[in-house]
Amino acid sequence: PDKTPLSEIEKQFPGLCLLPVSLSLEVSVGKATTIYAVNGTEILLPCTFSSCFGFYDLHFWWTYNNSDTSRTILDGIVKNEKSDPKVKFKDDERITLEGSIKEKVNNISILLRNVDFSDTGKYTCFVKNPKENHAGHNATIFLQVVDKLEEVDNTVTLIILAVVGGVIGLLIFIMLVKKFIAFVLKKTQEKKKECLVSSSGNDNTENGLPGSKAEEKPPTKV
Secondary structure: OOOOOHHHHHHHOHHHHHOOHHHOEEEEOOOOOEEEEEOOOOEEEOOEEEEOOOOOOEEEEEEEEOOOOEEEEEEEEEOOOOOOOEEEEEOOOOEEEOOEOHHHOOEOOEEEOOOOHHHOEEEEEEEEEHHHOOEEEEEEEEEEEEOOOOOOOOHHHHHHHHHHHHHHHHHHHHHHHHHHHHHHHHHHHHHHHHHHHHHHHHHHHHOOOOOOOOOOOOOOOO
């Protein structure tokens, strides 16, 4: 694999040295800062990374922290961009690495089985890339183990949505009725105008006004 250090890349492309190294290597555990797991079940602790410079011999590890202890629970390496991550060490048999580099996902998530209340705490995913002068980055997610997940009562939300939908429907109905009434009134006025014009024409004919028939004159005597 290409093991050109970042310093050599910067010599070849001086503009890159203006970019902070911290912006090249990124680590993410997703949008949620806290996840919940029911006691006795399993939970996936997500972690992905990305690097615009590529990587080789990328070192990653997970740590667990609570008020009483702090320890590394898994340590691994990714040889290159075509290799899946490999575990070098883990301190708990309940933990398995679920990561994959396929389709450039760069996934180094771990699965924790048979979770216990003592597993509640902060889990931090660390990544260090030798290709970027050993630049490091990390992201933390908090795991809360509970007896059961609380069901969210959506009754109020459904009522609000129903009311809002009803109001919108009523407004649309009123607008349609208004347009229909305006249409009927317009047609009625047009009919009245036609009647007035027709009536005026008839009156003119009877009074011998323009538009009326010419009166018949008696024949002239010779």
